[in-house]
Amino acid sequence: MIPVRCxxxxxxxxxxxxxxxxxxxxEPPGKVMDDLGIERYCCRRMLLSHVEVVEMLRRYQ
Incomplete structure (x- = not known):
């Protein structure tokens, strides 16, 4: 689950x-973020570093 806001x-x-x-x-992530209008470094960090923890934990249910 990606956070709603940066x-x-x-x-x-x-x-x-x-x-x-x-x-x-x-496509390269940088180009995709440019096309989507994500220009600030802090917002780029949010997308680049996000890990889908829900998918990983689903295996253990």
Missing amino acids: FSCGKVISSVWEEYRERIKS
């Missing part, structure tokens, strides 16, 4: 998460 600046980033996740399979 922790540092408060910009809404969850609205681009699905498209970002699909497009990074075939």
Whole structure:
């Protein structure tokens, strides 16, 4: 689950998460973020460093 807003600046980033996740399979992440309008370093950090913990924990249920 991606946070709704960037922790540092408060910009809404969850609205681009699905498209970002699909497009990074075939394009460089930097180009995808540029195309989606994610320009601030803090917001880029949120997308680049996000780990889907829910998927990892689902195995242990």
